[in-house]
Amino acid sequence: MKIDKELSVPLYQQVKQYLNDKITSGEWGVGYQLPSEKELATQFGVSNITVKRAVLELANAGFLQRQSGKGTFVTQIEEKDISKFVSLKNEAWETHHHPHKTLSYKTEKAGGKLAKLLEINEEEQVYKIHRVKIQNNQPVAIEYSFIPQASFPNLHRTDIEDDLLYNIFQKKYGVELGKAKIYFSTILADEYEANILNIPQGEQLFVFERYTSAKNNHIIEYSRFIVKQDQSKYFLEIQL
Template sequence: MSLEENSAIPLHRQIRQYLENKIISGEWEPGYKIPTEKQLSSLFKVSNITVKRAVLDLVNNGKLYRKSGKGTFVNKHDKTDLSRLVSIHNKFEDEKPYPHKTLSFKKIVGNTELIKNLQIDKNEEIYYISRIKLEEEKPVIIENSWIPAALTPGLTEEEIENKLLYNLFSKKYGLKLDTAKVFISTKTADKSEAALLNIPIGEQLLVLDRYTKTEDDYIVEYSRFKAVFKDAKYFLEINL
């Protein structure tokens, strides 16, 4: 297993990401004994000190724990329901949006990628919304949303501050939502993302791309969520 020696991400963080991915994917389940530091040093061709630092990071954040004389094991973690953070569904008619801080709300003209994602014509206007979702007043998710202005004329920042998108789409604009597709991937935090989420550069992020369609097969919203990895496992349930 080779590391990227010329990467801006330090070697111990690359090793930590490798170990964390094993936990997140479920390959290493709670109670699993991970390879020894000597074995990991041999695998990555680095010093024991580098490996020890990576392992200690995961021990300190609760993903691993040590048993004296027995080794290092994967800790048990509660599953986190991402649907609380990324769903547009509203079980209660007057429920307010998830706690957040709005960074930007403006009209833009889409680039090639956005035109493709929203299936709109060139030069069509789009509402762009950028927010940080908060949990116990701490930043946990960067949310960027793009909404075709033609489907939601007159949308205001005040409305998105006080109402869920689902309610605005269905009640104000009479849009009948049908399906939402969510694509899941991972990435490492760049300088800007790290600053917004108050995490180190290179920290692992969970990325969810959500496309919401109406019964008429129009894409009414495309959103990208970048979530801080804080638990070993996540689950996602979306109801429209």
């Protein structure tokens, strides 16, 4: 077990990543008992406090369970459907609640970059929406969405409160959705993202970029989702 004290990454994050890798790889299965925090501190060459913080974060995320007088054990890893973060599914319009917190909502000219992404003129107006997706009263994803105003006239801030964009497109405007193209990548959380998602700065995040087209193949939306990992195992199920 080697920890590089010359790296800018905090020591507890390095310990946490090592433990995380052991669990997600399956080397430490459900029920596996970890060495004591004192033993781990000795093996890593760090303080007990450093190990304790790493273990606590994994426990809070549902990866580990600490049992008083017994030790720390690996628990069942929660699986999460990626499609739910990028709103691929659109079920039960009237019964499901989709908590979001809108941080910014405005209309501006597309400009060069957005015009190219949305395949519109630079002078055309675009809705620029910045929201946070909430799950179990916790922030789980930051959303940046850009929608051509011409495709959805009179889209108001109240329309997007606690609802999926896909629902709005279909319910309010009767748009037939065609396809979504999604790109996957990762980044390290900067100060702003860390504050919004209540995570340490420098933690790895998933990034999903979504381009949505209507049935007529016109692009009607571009969104960028920044999702915290929460030490979960993500999956994408495709119907064949």
